[in-house]
Amino acid sequence: MSPEIAFRHFHDQLQTLKERLLEMSARAEELIDLAVESLLTRDKEKADAVIGGDRELDMMELECENLAVSLLALQQPMGRDLRFIISAIKITSDLERVGDHAVNIAQSALRLIALHVEITPTPEIEDMARRARKMLAEALDAFIRADGALGREVCKADDAVDALHDSVFRILLTHMMADARTINPSLELLLVSRNLERVADLATNIGEDAVFLAEGKQIKHHFEEQQRERSVVPQPTG
Amino acid sequence: MTGTAGTSGLGTRDSAPSDQRAAPQSRVPSPQSPVVGPPSAHHPGTISAREFSFWYGPKQALFDVTMTIPARAVTALIGPSGCGKSTFLRSINRLNALIPGARHTGAIELDGEDVYGAGMNPGSLRQRVGMVFQRWNPFPKSIYDNVAYGPRINGSASRSRIDEIVEQSLRRAALWDEVKDRLRQSALGLSGGQQQRLCIARALANEPEVLLLDEPASALDPIATQKIEELLYELRAELTIVIVTHNMQQAARVSDHTAFFYLGRLVEVNETGQLFTAPREEQTEAYITGRFG
Numbered sequence: 001m002s003p004e005i006a007f008r009h010f011h012d013q014l015q016t017l018k019e020r021l022l023e024m025s026a027r028a029e030e031l032i033d034l035a036v037e038s039l040l041t042r043d044k045e046k047a048d049a050v051i052g053g054d055r056e057l058d059m060m061e062l063e064c065e066n067l068a069v070s071l072l073a074l075q076q077p078m079g080r081d082l083r084f085i086i087s088a089i090k091i092t093s094d095l096e097r098v099g100d101h102a103v104n105i106a107q108s109a110l111r112l113i114a115l116h117v118e119i120t121p122t123p124e125i126e127d128m129a130r131r132a133r134k135m136l137a138e139a140l141d142a143f144i145r146a147d148g149a150l151g152r153e154v155c156k157a158d159d160a161v162d163a164l165h166d167s168v169f170r171i172l173l174t175h176m177m178a179d180a181r182t183i184n185p186s187l188e189l190l191l192v193s194r195n196l197e198r199v200a201d202l203a204t205n206i207g208e209d210a211v212f213l214a215e216g217k218q219i220k221h222h223f224e225e226q227q228r229e230r231s232v233v234p235q236p237t238g
Numbered sequence: 239m240t241g242t243a244g245t246s247g248l249g250t251r252d253s254a255p256s257d258q259r260a261a262p263q264s265r266v267p268s269p270q271s272p273v274v275g276p277p278s279a280h281h282p283g284t285i286s287a288r289e290f291s292f293w294y295g296p297k298q299a300l301f302d303v304t305m306t307i308p309a310r311a312v313t314a315l316i317g318p319s320g321c322g323k324s325t326f327l328r329s330i331n332r333l334n335a336l337i338p339g340a341r342h343t344g345a346i347e348l349d350g351e352d353v354y355g356a357g358m359n360p361g362s363l364r365q366r367v368g369m370v371f372q373r374w375n376p377f378p379k380s381i382y383d384n385v386a387y388g389p390r391i392n393g394s395a396s397r398s399r400i401d402e403i404v405e406q407s408l409r410r411a412a413l414w415d416e417v418k419d420r421l422r423q424s425a426l427g428l429s430g431g432q433q434q435r436l437c438i439a440r441a442l443a444n445e446p447e448v449l450l451l452d453e454p455a456s457a458l459d460p461i462a463t464q465k466i467e468e469l470l471y472e473l474r475a476e477l478t479i480v481i482v483t484h485n486m487q488q489a490a491r492v493s494d495h496t497a498f499f500y501l502g503r504l505v506e507v508n509e510t511g512q513l514f515t516a517p518r519e520e521q522t523e524a525y526i527t528g529r530f531g
Binding site for chain 2: 010076077079080081082083215217
């Protein structure tokens with residue numbers, strides 16, 4: 001194979017990996033939507049559909065991973081291409097976890113249907129789901145377009161979801177203190193809230209990967225801030 | 239996998255507190271300075287180029303190259319054909335000065351001494367700065383005589399001392415065990431990889447501070463290449479090594495620092511890990527990802 005053809009082949013495969021990631025992300029977002037809908041409408045069929053749909057996401061993860069590993073082994077990419085493939089492997093794992101969280105929410109929905117107690121803090125859960133889904137979509141968009149600024153925006157948005165999770169906790173605590181019969185459904189809803197909060201965390205991971213791809217910088221674990229603090233040299237006094 | 243997400247804790251991401259996980263110190267140089275690596279002035283073999291430009295007759299091959307090559311480390315020079323990397327390498331031991339019409343401006347210093355200075359004898363410079371070429375070039379002599387050649391002409395007259403140097407150099411070049419029983423046989427009977435390591439042993443026999451290698455493994459098979467690369471890894475503890483290579487994977491494997499040349503200019507010099515994962519310059523990124531060159 002001539003170098004030009006090999007190069008084109010490599011870039012065709014990179015493009016395929018990008019497309020697969022986008023498909024996987026779209027499917028993960030759908031599952032989160034469906035899971036939250038099944039919870040809010042107490043719809044057993046939708047909850048079952050989420051549990052079945054997760055299998056498809058698992059298969060997509062394997063496909064993306066195999067493609068990324070073969071690109072690493074056969075093409076020995078460097079620079080931006082290397083950053084893209086390494087991040088893609090992490091992102092497929094994150095998206096697969098999003099599917100797991102959707103399943104957890106659907107399973108909570110099924111248990112809540114059986115409990116017949118209506119105490120759902122609907123506005124907060126809806127808001128969390130909407131924000132987590134938006135973060136996920138924007139994080140993937142930032143990664144595919146190598147947009148570091150958008151990646152950083154996604155990371156910042158995580159704080160609002162964390163705050164909503166705290167709100168849900170306080171609302172449910174009030175219910176539990178007022179009426180012991182709400183303890184079971186409240187714990188179930190707390191799990192739902194926790195799962196949505198984790199989806200936002202996973203979207204944040206993908207936002208961080210977008211920054212790594214675009215700028216070659218690690219921003220996870222507040223690494224950038226730590227480096228900045230370390231680079232401040234104390235000035236002599238007197 | 240289904241339904242295994244965590245269910246404990248409130249509203250915070252699972253990251254270690256900052257006081258538990260210390261961030262590693264940055265080793266990335268500032269964009270203003272092309273100098274990389276720890277200060278090594280106390281080790282002999284530090285090379286500094288300052289605004290070094292070079293011409294082959296009317297054609298300018300290097301433009302204002304300024305960089306420091308630290309001692310006791312491997313520095314790889316990469317770039318497309320005609321980018322000036324070999325010219326720069328050969329300028330370090332004044333090999334280019336032998337070409338009619340060649341001239342330069344700026345300076346290259348070895349341990350603070352201008353290699354083009356009036357007081358620098360080219361013979362003793364090339365003793366301090368050894369060189370190995372793409373095509374191995376042993377003398378048509380015995381294995382022993384190839385390695386003993388330098389010490390003999392440098393006046394190490396004692397036979398026992400020369401025996402010692404030959405053994406030591408062949409050991410350092412990881413060739414001793416393969417040739418110790420046939421030292422008096424012709425060097426031309428060795429395999430390509432062995433001949434190349436013999437050339438490295440011949441350079442080491444002069445006890446150089448610097449070893450320059452111009453594509454030393456490009457004509458070798460993968461096993462012989464691996465032996466050369468392992469050898470460079472061993473030698474970097476004692477020598478300044480500068481290697482020109484077209485093979486970016488090789489540069490990534492063997493070097494501590496990498497310098498990227500393009501159209502006669504030094505585009506970027508950086509820690510190798512940094513340069514091949516997240517280079518500073520767009521041109522470097524384009525080259526290492528195969529988008530030009």
